[in-house]
Amino acid sequence: MYLEKLKLDGRVAVVTGGGQGIGAACARALGEAGATVVIAELHPERAEASAAELVELGLQAEAMPLDVTRSAAVDRAAAEIVARHGRVDVLVNNAGVAKSDVRAEDTSDEHWRFHMNVNLDGLFWCCRAFGRQMLKQGSGSIVNIGSMSGFIVNKPQPQAFYNASKAAAHHLTKSLAAEWGAKGVRVNAVAPTYIETPLTAFGMNECPEMYETWLEMTPMGRVGQPDEIASVVHFLASDAASLVTGAVVIADGGYTCW
Template identity: 40%
Template sequence: MFKHNLLRQVSRASATGLRPPTVAAATRCATRPFSNAIGLRDKNDDEHQFDQYSTSGEQGADIHEGQYSRTDKRIRVEYPEEEGLPRQKPVQGRGGYHFKRTLASFSLEDRVGVVTGGARGLGLVMSQALVISGADVAIVDMNKEEADHQAKILVEGFKKENPGAEKIPKVTAHYADVSSPDSVNSAIAGILEAHGKIDNLVTSAGFTENYDAIEYPYERMQKLWGVNVDGTYLFATGVAKHLMERKAKGSIVFIGSMSGAIVNVPQPQAPYNAAKAAVRHLASSLAVEWAHADIRVNCISPGYMLTALTRKILDDNPELAQKWISLIPQGKMGRPEDLMGAVTFLCSDASGYVTGSDLRIDGGYTVT
C-alpha cells in the first residue's frame, strides 16, 4: 500500500510539472522579452538608497567608506635603539610547588632550550615558560647585559617559587646578532660549551616598524628582514645541524605573527607583514625537509600582545588601542603569558605529532 501511494504521488507531481501554464500563471510572468545577453541596469530604474555603497556609486560617496580597514600613513613607529627599550619584569610565577595534575609529556626536564630575543618581550616570557617546565635555558640577545640580568632573575624566581627543589635550571646569557652568520655560529658554539647540547629552539628575535611603504628607508627594511627572516633561518639551520649530528630529535618553534596572514590596520607595515609571512612558510617548509630527522618545526603567530614595548607605542599613539581592540572578537589584547602554554606544548612531547603547524593566538582576529 505504501509503495502504491508513493508511486501515485510521484506520477501526480510529474504530470503537474508537464502541465501547460494557466492563464493566471501566465499573467504573473514578466512582460519584458527574454534575452540571452546580460543587460546593464536600466538608468531609468529608481535608484535604491544603498546603491551608493556598491560599485555603481561614486568613490567617497559616504564618509564611512573603509574607515576601519585602511592603513594610515600618518602613523609612523620606529623601533627604538637599545638604550630606548624598556626593561621588562618576568610574570608572577606559581607561588610555590605546583601540585595541580597535568600530563607528564608536557615536562621539559633534562632538555636545553634556546630562546633568541629572550631578554625582553615575548622572548623573556617564553624563556620563563621553559624554565618553569624544567628546561635549562640559553637566553640569546643583542643586549648581553640585559640577558645576564634576566637570566639571574629567572633562576632566583624559580628558587623562590620552588623551595627545596632538587634541580635548579641552568640559565645562561649569550650575545648574538641573529642577522650575522658568524655571530650566530659563535653563539651556538658558546651555548654548546655551556650546556653540552640543544634540544629546543624558540626564535623570538624580531621587531616591527610602521612606515608608509613608499617612504620606508631601504636600509631599515633590510635590517628588519635580516632580524626577522635571516635570523630565524640562521638559528634554525644551525640548531638542526647540531641535532642531526647528535642523531637526536628536537623541536623548533618560530615566533611569527598574525601579520603573516592578514594586513594590520590602521598602521602601515607591509615589509613586516611580508617578513612574518616568510617566517610562517619557512616553518612549514623546514618541517617537511627535516621530518626524516625527527625534528619538528612549528610556528606561533601572536596577535596584539601588551608587552612593555607595546605600552610605550600606545603611550605615544593612544588612538591605536581603541582601533585594535575594535577588530578583535574577544575585545582584548593578549598578554605575553598567554603564550606560555603554547610554547611549552610545542617544545614538549605533548605535541609529538604536530609539525608544520601555525598556531594563531590572536583573540579571533584572523577569523573575522
C-alpha cells in the first residue's frame, strides 16, 4: 500500500533546469518512479545530455529548451507538452541562479533583476502556465526549489538579493497552495542547505574560509548531495504526500536549528 503511493507510473513530470545538479537528480528520481520526464532547460546541450542519460537507464525522458524568464515561451512549452502527452501531473521548478558575495550597497539593478527574473518571476510563470493545465484536469503536484536562505541570512557571503528571491518563492508556494488546494492541485517547496552542485562550486573550491564557515554552521558538518533533495521532491510529487500542500520542507542538515 505505502510503496504504491510513491509510484508515478503513467504520469508526466516537467523539471526546469534539469540539465545538471539538483534538477538532473530530480529528473532521475521521478523517472525511476515511473514518470515520463520532460527536462526543460535553458541550455539545450545540457537538457539533451541529461535526457540521454535517463534513456540509457531505460527511463522515459525527453529534452525541451526553455527560458523560464520568458512568460510567452513558458506558456508555449506547457501547451506543447500537454498536446504531446495529454497532461502534466508534476512540475518541479528547479531553475535558479545564485551569484553571491555581493554586498547590498553594491548590488546593481541588473544583478537584482537577474535573480528575481529567474528565481521568482520565472518560477511564477511556470506555476501559472502548468498550473492552468493541472487545474483543468483537476489534479497535479508542483514542487518549488526554494532555499534555507529564504529563512535565514547566510554568512559570511552577502546575498540579500538571493535571500529575498527565495523568501518570496516560499510565500508564493503557500499562496498558490491556498488558492488551488480545493481544486486538486498541491503546491509545496523544498528548502535545501548548500548542495554540492556547480552553483556552490565557488564557495567549496575557491573560498576555503567561506566553506569552513558553511560546515561550522551546519550541525551535520557537511553539505548535501543532489539526490538527497531529489528524494524529498519525489515524496512531495507523489501520492505519499497527498495531504501535504503549502509546506516548505527544510532539508538543511540542521543549519536553521542554530
